[in-house]
Amino acid sequence: MFEKGGTKMSRKNKVRNFHQAKWDEPVIFELSNKGERGILFPEIEKEIEMDIGDGISNLPKNMVRKQPPNLPELSQMQVLKHYLRLSQQTLGADLNVDIGQGTCTMKYSPKINEKLATSSKFTELHPSQDETTVQGILEIIYKLDLFLREISGLDKFTFQPSGGSQAIFAIASIVHAHHEASGESEKRDEIITTMFSHPSDAAAPIVKGYKIINIYPNEDGLPAVEALEKAVSNRTAGLLITNPEDTGIFNPKIREFTRIVHEVGGVCGYDQANANGILGITRAKEAGFDLCFFNLHKTFSSPHGCGGPAAGALGVTEEFIKYLPTPLVEFDESKYFFNYDVPRSIGKVRAFYGVVPAILKAYSWIMSLGSKGLREVSEVAVLNNNYLLKKVLELRGASAPYAEGRHRIEQVRYSWDELYKETGVTTEDITCRMVDFGFHMWSSHHPFIVPQPFTLEPTESYSKAEIDEYIAGLKKVVEEAYENPEIVKTAPHRSVVHKIDVDSLDDPTRWAITWRAYLKKSKK
Amino acid sequence: MKKVGLIVNPIAGMGGKVGLKGTDGQAILAEAKRMGAEQVSPQRTVKALERLIPLKNAIELITYPQEMGEEVANQCGFNPKVIGSITQGMTSSDDTKQACKDLLKMKIDLLLFAGGDGTARDIYNSIGNEIVVLGIPTGVKMHSSVFAYNPLRAGDLAMIYLQGKVKELKEAEVMDVDEEAFRNGFVSAKLYGYLRVPFGRRYTQGLKAGSPPTEKYSQEAIAQKIIDDMENDCFYIIGPGTTTRTIMEKLNLDFTLLGVDLLYRKKLIEEDLNEKKLMEHIKGKKAKLVITPIGGQGFLFGRGNQQLSPNVIKEVGKDNIIVIATSHKINSLNGHPFLIDSGDTELDRLLGGYVIVITGYQESVVYRVIS
Incomplete structure (x- = not known):
């Protein structure tokens, strides 16, 4: 049952003897059996056909498929088994201690919020319904806007963007509209960001047509004021910056940054995807920002990304409300309504008015905590992170580059470079071996300027016992790296798939994200 | 079976600890020895070669006699094919160049060499762009970018290159400084050319989710x-x-x-x-x-x-x-x-x-x- 020499997990011995289910399950297309059906629909009754037609012949001809779609053909039971097996082959957020997915803010989303979001009272709403029939959800949207105004100090929020990157794109669009209004949009074609800000802060404005100037950190891990002064000019459209950055270091000169950018006529946008450690402590307004966004799916409970769905809450100061995407949800003292009368709006960044389940969950989460609770969330997240920092630094071969000896906010980008130099074991090897002890693997530590980077973010959700379990797993892997590096380099050993060839991820001729593409590429 | 050439410049790095900024030329080598300098290149090469042990039976290692490769190859358990001849304890830049020429004839897939900028220059002068090379850094002067960050990384990069996991190559600078001027406090570095080395982007930066441009x-x-x-x-x-x-x-x-x-x-x-x-x-x-x-x-x-x-x-x-x-x-x-x-x-x-x-x-x- 247990690995040779292994012992049952207990409070004393915290390393878990985990083994993942392995079903060797094919892709669902490979399970397809021609003619097999999940549901057999009865023939249409003559009487009904006479009254309303057969449902197809009255469709425009060009909308009727010539051939049925090439979908897998399976019975209900086969489908059920297939997906249950797959679910057993994942390491979901509710199963493991997920603090290894640094920057993702993998916190616990209370199940009561999920229950609300799956209630039929909510799921049976349609976004095209008349506003008089959806006053309840409009009230929730409006009140969440009020909460976020308080949390950020800004003056109005929209929830239309369906994620952080889309919110950044909306910010870039608003910056563009603002300069267009003063006839400067052509001249002002540069957005400034920093290397340790989120990569989308550079990528999304490029999509909008901006040039990007990226500031490298100094030895202290922070972008220098002098570097920003070098970057700004009369071509500066704006600044898009994360604070704290993904190193977990808070930029204490952020107010100076916004002042310098404002002085040259630029607009300042705040990427608050790392807000989990600063709720109720610092605000966008006091730091001098004109625009900001929060990820409801990270900071405000509603689970992150694929566990999601995501929602980017975009906030602006009074001056920029006129550019927000429509509709805005407003209140006239008697009813909530959609305001489409925003003549200088950037238009829509997405259909309808936001990812409503995420909005509902965030509203519920804030209501359950109150203002004191929100601040406590941040205090506990920071405390957990600094406890973890101390414990990780006690491990051989680990370091936390930049800001040596200083505390961090809610996450830390560590480095295993010393361990790598001494043993040849890489960060990737370590994360693969951690899977053998039941911890999720995570590989995104962009930009890769910290050698052998490793990002941890414990959030407020995990108890000391769980953080200790994670540390015990890490300690075990570090010991193995020095004593028996091969076991780490060849990991995972107890997962669904052992070592895979990751080289294909960089090769467009080999990767396929649809079955059709797979068939096409594998024929070559 | 892939053929791997190995050239060790045994005297590379000897000047470092005794402050001689290099060991180009017999007179300086003698001075380094007089000052108590010891060989460092072979030990550092071993660190790189050890990483290749898993491929021991899958590659043919071809090298020069004794301290120019044979000894470290044997120490790591390889059974190398040894070619050429040297005078033990008296190797020079000419031996490196001759080894290059001999290995070039053997149609090797990768040339691993241990040394510093002077060695890289000798390699460049002898083979130009004809073979893919990778430098194991063991010298004093390291201005060239043909070297891996350290011997371990050299071994690892060679390993994944030989396994076909790294296909992209980059042209890396071969540079060298005038040692005499260097000893007198002046740095006069010259760019001599470029050697083709495996481009270890994916390896050196770890697994990435996206596909960064080449x-x-x-x-x-x-x-x-x-x-x-x-x-x-x-x-x-x-x-x-x-x-x-x-x-x-x-x-x-x-x-x-x-x-x-x-x-x-x-x-x-x-x-x-x-x-x-x-x-x-x-x-x-x-x-x-x-x-x-x-x-x-x-x-x-x-x-x-x-x-x-x-x-x-x-x-x-x-x-x-x-x-x-x-x-x-x-x-x-x-x-x-x-x-x-x-x-x-x-x-x-x-x-x-x-x-x-x-x-x-x-x-x-x-x-x-x-x-």
Whole structure:
């Protein structure tokens, strides 16, 4: 049952003897059996056909498929088994201690919020319904806007963007509209960001047509004021910056940054995807920002990304409300309504008015905590992170580059470079071996300027016992790296798939994200 | 079965601990030995070779006798094919060159060599661009970027290259300084050429979720940006390097990879200019200077591009210096600032601070420069 020499997990011995289910399950297309059906629909009754037609012949001809779609053909039971097996082959957020997915803010989303979001009272709403029939959800949207105004100090929020990157794109669009209004949009074609800000802060404005100037950190891990002064000019459209950055270091000169950018006529946008450690402590307004966004799916409970769905809450100061995407949800003292009368709006960044389940969950989460609770969330997240920092630094071969000896906010980008130099074991090897002890693997530590980077973010959700379990797993892997590096380099050993060839991820001729593409590429 | 050549320069690195800044030449070697210097190259090579042990039966290791490879190969449990002959304890640059020639005939897939800049130069002079090589850093001078970061990484990179996991190659600089001048406190580094080495992007940076552009694609994007922004009534001085070379290739112009070329209205005025000729052309005229950091240490001026003298730099003016580099090249500096050693302390101070580096068609970074 247990690995040779292994012992049952207990409070004393915290390393878990985990083994993942392995079903060797094919892709669902490979399970397809021609003619097999999940549901057999009865023939249409003559009487009904006479009254309303057969449902197809009255469709425009060009909308009727010539051939049925090439979908897998399976019975209900086969489908059920297939997906249950797959679910057993994942390491979901509710199963493991997920603090290894640094920057993702993998916190616990209370199940009561999920229950609300799956209630039929909510799921049976349609976004095209008349506003008089959806006053309840409009009230929730409006009140969440009020909460976020308080949390950020800004003056109005929209929830239309369906994620952080889309919110950044909306910010870039608003910056563009603002300069267009003063006839400067052509001249002002540069957005400034920093290397340790989120990569989308550079990528999304490029999509909008901006040039990007990226500031490298100094030895202290922070972008220098002098570097920003070098970057700004009369071509500066704006600044898009994360604070704290993904190193977990808070930029204490952020107010100076916004002042310098404002002085040259630029607009300042705040990427608050790392807000989990600063709720109720610092605000966008006091730091001098004109625009900001929060990820409801990270900071405000509603689970992150694929566990999601995501929602980017975009906030602006009074001056920029006129550019927000429509509709805005407003209140006239008697009813909530959609305001489409925003003549200088950037238009829509997405259909309808936001990812409503995420909005509902965030509203519920804030209501359950109150203002004191929100601040406590941040205090506990920071405390957990600094406890973890101390414990990780006690491990051989680990370091936390930049800001040596200083505390961090809610996450830390560590480095295993010393361990790598001494043993040849890489960060990737370590994360693969951690899977053998039941911890999720995570590989995104962009930009890769910290050698052998490793990002941890414990959030407020995990108890000391769980953080200790994670540390015990890490300690075990570090010991193995020095004593028996091969076991780490060849990991995972107890997962669904052992070592895979990751080289294909960089090769467009080999990767396929649809079955059709797979068939096409594998024929070559 | 893949064939791997191994050349160890056993005396490389001996001058380091005794402060001799290199061991090029028999007289200096004798001096190093007199001062108590011990061999360091073989032990460091072992660290790299040990990483290849899992491939022991899948590759054929071909090397030179005794301390030039045979001994370390045997120590790591390989059963190497030994060719050529040496006089034990008396190896020199000539042996390295001869070993290169012999290995070239054996049609090897990869040449691993252990040494420093002098060894890299010998390899370059003997084989040019014909074979893929990888340097195990064991020397004193390490200005070339043909070396892996340390012996372990050299071994690991060789391993994944031989397994076919790394297919991309990059041209890495071979540089060397004049040791005599170096000992007297002057650094006079010259760019000798380029060797083809495996491009370990994916390996050195760990598993990535996305697909970052290749080095070549980045170079092309940068070159196109420079070309599109070119002004009509302005000279463009194109410094040495593979990133700057791409500009000339895109314009279908002749160029010198190691020298400095001059353009006007996208036409070549003259190739491979020295300081005097450059000054004759640009004196009193508007000129821009396009440079890329040279070597593994990030020098903007003073290594490999001495034609761009303090006089030329002053004539062009600080605001007309355009620095270009791929993101990978900048990231490989691990946060260390760009360096300047133009020979004019006052100018170096003036050029220090922060510089905007063009890294893509719409992308640039602000990076620190120190002298």
